[in-house]
Amino acid sequence: MNENVMNFNYNGDNPLDSTGVPRKNLVVFFLIDTSASMKGKKMGELNTIMEELIPEISHIGGADTDIKIAVLTFSDDIQWMYSIPMSAESFEWNRLNASGVTNMGKAFEELASKLSMSSFLDNPSMSLAPVIFLMTDGFPSDEYKKGLAMLKSNSWFNYAVKTALGMGEDADDKMLAEFTGSPDTVVHAYTGNQLAKLIKTVAVTASQIGSETYSDGINGISGKSKQELLGEQLQKLTAEEDDDFTFSTGW
Amino acid sequence: MIELKIGQHIEMEYGGTAKVLKILGSGGQGIVYLVEFNKMKWALKWYDIDKIKHPKEFRRNIQNNIADGAPSNRFLWPKYLTKELSDGSFGYLMELKPDSFDSFVDILNTYKLVVDPFTGHAVKKQVRFSNLYAMVTAVINIVNAFRQLHRDGKSYQDLNDGGFFINVDTGAVLVCDCDNIAPEGSNFGIGGKPGYMAPEIVRGIAKPDVQTDKYSLAVVLFRLLFRGDPMEGERVVKDVCLTETSELKHYGQNALFVYDPDDASNRPVIGIHDNVIRFWRLYPDYIKDAFIRSFTVGLHDPNKRIIENEWQKLFIRLRAEIIQCDCGRTNFTTMFGKNDDRSYQCPKCGKIFPTMSFSNHDFRFPIYAGRRFFECEIDTESNEFLNLAGEIVKNKNNPNVLGIRNCSEKTWKVKMPDGKFYNVSSGKGFQMWDGLEIDFGNVTAKVD
Incomplete structure (x- = not known):
């Protein structure tokens, strides 16, 4: 063999031997109220719909985005369902139970501590701004302003696509709008059917918008932020109302 | 909804x-x-x-x-x-879509999720091209599909990884999501997918058309071969969070190809873009140059983008320059040693591969058992990239002797050692020798 050929480095040169394309990270945070008032039908609906929802979310990213899920529950205590965000493809939903009070402020503080590159958002490739979905049926029992202020000073939170779902009569939409930054991105469910539908629509729409940038397409950058796009779409989607039993009378 | x-x-x-x-x-x-x-x-x-x-x-x-x-x-x-x-x-x-086709998304991810019928759980199943021929054939088929579409006066508009199904064993391609396809000059609201959209669409100064399709096509081909994003390198990942502003910058106004020869500030990063780093060195210059052109001068000047017919020629050549060695090594000729202008040598086992020339190509085809010729290579009029026209085979009695089998429908004229031409009809074979000439009709080939 001549010298040229002998010195050839042919290690690792199989053009077919690839790993997956590097994917961008998108963490979808679910902040879920598991206080006692959620007991019964609301929790049942929520658990069922979340189980069904996750496989659907996992397809949204395609080959470009790895969608991960992190679930934080708050009642007397705050608790992550898993200690790190898990890929939606392999996420298994643990059914939640309801009891205790609504320590939403503590949940905000905990979320703020995890919204960092050294914590939950540590993808070596790039991350997309996270999607944050808050679900509650009541007013915080604790002082939430401090936690909210911590979030508002976190730039991941500021870039995040934020949405909130109020359940039943007691949820305070004004406070939820403080969290998301605008009333457009707060939706309200009064009935079980609405709850199931809204969780799904809101989570899928927010994840879709979160995983893309130019969702408005045609004019390139639309001039609208993701948050504004989400507000617009949610307003359109929730315009269609339907009736069934209401939470306040049903249980 | x-x-x-x-x-x-x-x-x-x-x-x-x-x-x-x-x-x-x-x-x-x-x-x-x-x-x-x-x-x-x-x-x-x-x-x-x-x-x-x-x-x-x-x-x-x-x-x-x-x-x-x-x-x-x-x-x-x-x-x-x-x-x-x-x-x-x-x-x-x-x-x-037939079951034998996988989505391009799954190919890029290298796996698909299959639900186990017994447990109901989704399990990961590997998805990859079973051979190099199939991968390059898929590229040729994708390029040709868009050539046909553009010749019909239409553009696809939303070209991205979700638009194809591919047979990973043959390279056959099916283009799906054809509902945004529109006559040139029309657009019904679609913008495209981030990462695939031409910079002028990202910047909001153009609507999808044939020229922007060409940009997206180059992105699709780059991702298929190099398994990464042509614009995502060091400069992009520094941003950590891909916000609207950073996306507009890195995929619009200031988009910079990771292998821009004049600007090294956005090179792929070890540990993140390993596929791109590893695969870029394997490809011959004529392939790399085409991508460099697409993503440098073609980035902001739509008329400088590579036309489909040119891609098609380049990849037909690339497929012809695959060598499959008996020792198991399969690669492009660039990754084989070159002793002289007329032969290649396997760096792993030392085997030498002679070459042959074709009248319609200005490069030489390596000769080895298992080498296949496709209709598009021996007929200048053909758009059949999958149809086998001939194959180099070992003699059953003496494996050291190679021959060519005519797998096409046509009769070839073949020069034998006695200097005379004989007819070789479909299904028949003949021995290869130094001096062999084949007349396929409008193309001739020689072992010289």
Whole structure:
């Protein structure tokens, strides 16, 4: 063999031997109220719909985005369902139970501590701004302003696509709008059917918008932020109302 | 949106109903269902009408596309429209993709999720090209499909990783999601997918058309071969969080190719872009130059983008320059040693490969057992990239002697050692020798 050929480095040169394309990270945070008032039908609906929802979310990213899920529950205590965000493809939903009070402020503080590159958002490739979905049926029992202020000073939170779902009569939409930054991105469910539908629509729409940038397409950058796009779409989607039993009378 | 119910009957435009059987998948504009219509199974794409900007025009465009028919059988083209429901929503039927095809997304991810029928759990199943021929053939087929579409005066508009199904064993390609395809100059609201959109669309100064398709096509080809994003390198990942502003910068105004020869500030990063780093060095310069051109001068000047016919020629050459060595090593000739102008040598086992020349190509084809010739290589008029025309085989009695089998429909004229030409008909073979000449019709080949 001549010298040229002998010195050839042919290690690792199989053009077919690839790993997956590097994917961008998108963490979808679910902040879920598991206080006692959620007991019964609301929790049942929520658990069922979340189980069904996750496989659907996992397809949204395609080959470009790895969608991960992190679930934080708050009642007397705050608790992550898993200690790190898990890929939606392999996420298994643990059914939640309801009891205790609504320590939403503590949940905000905990979320703020995890919204960092050294914590939950540590993808070596790039991350997309996270999607944050808050679900509650009541007013915080604790002082939430401090936690909210911590979030508002976190730039991941500021870039995040934020949405909130109020359940039943007691949820305070004004406070939820403080969290998301605008009333457009707060939706309200009064009935079980609405709850199931809204969780799904809101989570899928927010994840879709979160995983893309130019969702408005045609004019390139639309001039609208993701948050504004989400507000617009949610307003359109929730315009269609339907009736069934209401939470306040049903249980 | 209003989802269809399993068992629901949807009225078709020209009579009859399609019965919804199950959901096959969902996308940005709607949901795809498996349906039964006229005792056959079809895929029904059902639109989320709220997400369609101009539903009437959009529907009329699909109607026109149905009437025009597909540019070729490489498209899963719309076949029948449904009637509109009271809220204006509608869908169309197309043929189902065969099971032997995998989605391009799964190929890029290198796996797919398959639900185990016994446990109901999704398990990961590897998806990769089974051979190098298949991968390069897939590229040729993708390029050719878009050449056919553009020759029909239409553009795809939303070219991205979700638009193809590929047979990883043969390289056969089916283009799907053909509903945004529109005549040149028209656009019905689609912008495209981030990462695939031409910079001028990202910047908001152009609408999708044939020229922007060419940019997206180059991105698709780059991702298929190099398994990474052509614009994502050091400069991009420094941003950590990909916000609207950083995306506009890195994919619009200041987009910079990772291998821009004049600017090294956005090179791929070890640990993140390992595929791109590893694969870039394997390819011959004529392939790398085409990508460099697409993503440097072609980035901001749509007229400088590589035309499909040029891609097609480059990749037909690349496929012809694959060597499959007996020791198991399969690679492009660039990754084999070159002793002289007429032979290659395997760096692993030392085997030497002679070459032959073709009258319609200005490069030499390596000779080895298992080497296949395709119709497009021996017939200048042919667009058949999958059809086998000939194959180099070992003699059954003496494996050291190589011959060529005529797998085409045509009769070839072959010069034998006695200096005379003989007819070799379809299915017949003949021995290779130094001085062999083959007349395929409008192409000739020589071992010299």
